[in-house]
């Protein structure tokens with residue numbers, strides 16, 4: 001029997017506002033603990049939360065970018081649970097009246113596109129950061145204890161819940177990459193997993209291909225990169241298929257991913273049903289996003305990265321994978337489009353940008369596309385080394401392609417001849433082998449000659465010269 | 473969405489006396505350790521509260537929108553401008569225990 005994976009995601013993204021969600025403490029990362037806290041984010045009695053207008057705007061903006069309906073009226077709820085990272089004993093979140101719902105994100109793929117439904121995108125506050133030290137398992141001696149830093153407590157957090165519309169580990173990875181790119185390009189989040197400003201959980205189940213049933217799902221937590229997530233999902237899919245094929249049943253459980261061992265060992269089976277006792281937050285009045293605001297924000301939404309990939313394929317005749325790589329950042333995509341509009345062939349531009357240019361590590365946003373276009377156009381005329389040097393310098397201020405394109409750098413054909421002869425004389429064995437039919441050795445000779453010239457020769461001329469001599 | 477809305481829980485329990493198990497459950501969620509005597513005593517008090525609130529259920533509210541807030545206001549928010557935080561000394565002044573500039577609590 002063949003099986004289809006059914007994957008849904010729940011993603012949390014920190015908004016990079018200047019201040020927290022419900023107080024005006026400055027948001028800061030990496031400062032000493034508890035240096036950006038106040039009575040509101042410490043949950044002192046008698047304080048009142050005041051929502052951050054920018055966080056609300058940005059959540060609406062993200063909702064629009066995800067094709068969501070923006071609610072005429074949204075409210076905040078209290079989600080009650082007891083833990084030291086939550087000084088009030090509840091998190092202010094949204095429940096059945098979120099800001100955004102019913103969206104979709106196009107995830108282009110090599111063969112088929114996925115259209116991933118967005119159930120909701122809502123706004124909430126993040127919890128504080130707990131540091132567990134000591135105890136039996138800890139590295140620090142002494143009694144086990146938990147240290148709490150409330151600097152992160154109250155950071156605006158958007159939660160995005162997808163429908164289980166993803167059907168492979170690769171598709172899930174692509175979705176996450178596009179979503180991350182979307183929020184980065186909207187300018188509302190750094191979405192960096194290392195800093196914890198992007199976190200996600202994955203729900204996984206499988207079903208017989210062709211059916212539309214939803215079987216028991218497991219939840220994967222603690223994913224620390226998209227690549228690990230893809231591997232974790234694949235492993236979990238295989239595990240579930242194995243269970244069903246052996247006649248067993250998958251149990252609902254939460255699996256914590258361990259990147260060191262790449263295992264997803266069961267943590268707790270049959271978790272106690274959560275009971276958050278949601279109720280409307282009485283300290284906050286409802287939100288009613290004004291229509292003009294929503295329309296203004298709608299106009300500010302840039303072309304979504306998924307749509308841009310599609311456009312690159314059709315407009316420039318690129319393969320899916322090339323279009324995907326070129327759209328890895330908006331800066332690279334823009335540079336590509338400018339280089340092509342400066343007259344460079346679409347395929348050539350894509351090859352150079354994805355290979356030689358990418359290897360230089362030059363920041364695409366710093367490059368003058370017209371100058372870079374000149375370099376790419378000259379790639380067949382100038383020596384390899386020069387070409388790479390030019391690419392490496394293309395991000396420097398005032399970069400001038402002409403400096404690299406001068407004729408004087410290429411060793412003249414008349415000077416090449418003796419060099420070629422010297423190389424052939426020094427490699428008699430290889431010459432004999434070539435003449436006996438090992439044509440692949442031509443590249444070896446070209447390399448030798450290029451080395452003699454310090455790379456300053458036209459490879460095509462060297463090629464021709466060598467052929468003439470060898471085939472004579 | 474797994475969790476049950478408070479209002480649903482509420483509707484279920486206001487129509488009958490709260491059971492000892494429910495009191496125990498709620499106490500555990502709040503990390504309160506209650507003796508059998510206390511379970512009975514608080515159960516009775518919660519019953520009285522639920523009964524009082526349950527009066528609302530006697531009214532015909534079919535045409536009434538749920539009230540999210542007693543004030544007839546929407547969109548109360550503030551600009552995203554920092555206004556300063558407390559000093560660490562002030563922050564930790566009421567903490568029963570601290571370490572460096574952290575609050576210290578029993579292992580979670």
Ligand SMILES: [Zn+2]
Pocket residue numbers: 020023024025036037038039040041042154
């Ligand atoms: Zn604060």
